[in-house]
């Protein structure tokens with residue numbers, strides 16, 4: 001029996017012959033690092049997100065680091081973000097020497113609570129860094145209004161939000177800067193990769209420079225008839241550029257993202273129709289407001305643990321025994337020893353985040369899942385819950 005028959009994986013890569021063909025072409029072209037494919041991918045991605053500018057990176061983490069560095073964010077500055085995120089969000093803030101300030105979330109969708117963000121703003125605040133939890137867009141209008149009132153920049157961590165929409169406009173077009181991830185498990189994958197879309201042209205140029213050693217070819221124009229070898233380092237940059245190999249994958253993946261996201265929404269609807277009558281679950285992102293399109297990157301299940309005789313962790317074990325692999329997004333930032341020690345954060349600091357974390361299980365959801373796979377997951381959830389109900 002193949003692994004696939006044995007159990008439902010939490011994630012499966014969605015690569016096919018087209019990606020293989022494009023990769024081979026790049027290999028045979030003799031140019032594998034940043035070149036024409038990266039330019040094409042940037043321009044296609046810009047069109048897709050309706051962003052004004054797009055700069056490719058080798059990860060989303062790198063793009064957020066450069067986004068903050070290019071604004072000159074550094075020691076003494078504060079960046080307000082969420083505790084319910086992947087460590088990468090906070091790392092970017094740490095890399096520039098700024099201070100992460102965590103605001104609690106809203107339990108309805110897992111996104112930052114605007115009231116909590118407002119309470120964190122003080123004269124040291126420079127940036128708001130909302131994360132689209134599971135791909136569900138944050139209330140960007142309110143966040144951007146708050147930012148304008150206090151003269152702050154907005155950087156969105158849209159690692160999970162490729163193809164999500166807010167008021168009929170794609171994520172990528174709403175704020176000063178928006179960071180995407182093409183890591184192995186995201187809705188578009190280039191193996192590893194990232195993209196920053198942004199509104200300001202000079203800022204985009206600075207981000208591009210910093211993504212490649214801070215290397216400037218502008219000076220070249222002054223020596224233009226002397227060959228193309230000349231460059232100058234005007235500022236300290238990073239080695240964060242995307243390769244043409246990755247971009248070739250990205251170009252094919254981008255063509256499939258709409259159909260892939262549509263299939264994800266179908267799967268989510270199947271789950272919701274199976275789950276809405278189960279007494280041990282709490283509705284979470286089951287209803288999506290009309291101004292939002294959710295790309296359904298994740299399907300987080302929220303257990304009503306008061307109605308169950310087993311914990312979330314035991315629930316995960318039981319699902320695994322029935323052949324269903326799951327995950328948890330995320331271990332709250334303030335639970336990690338490095339951050340606890342550095343900032344003195346402790347359990348109790350962010351009650352809504354903690355409440356959700358104790359109840360969350362991310363179910364498998366990806367375009368290659370069949371209806372039979374979905375049914376297998378749904379009936380496993382139903383079985384584990386009904387067998388462990390408390391009356």
Ligand SMILES: *Cc1c(COP(=O)(O)O)cnc(C)c1O
Nearest residue numbers: 059060061086088159181182183
């Ligand atoms: C995956 C992820 C990242 C990191 O993306 P990389 O491309 O691996 O750097 C950042 N933020 C969130 C919320 C993520 O889920």
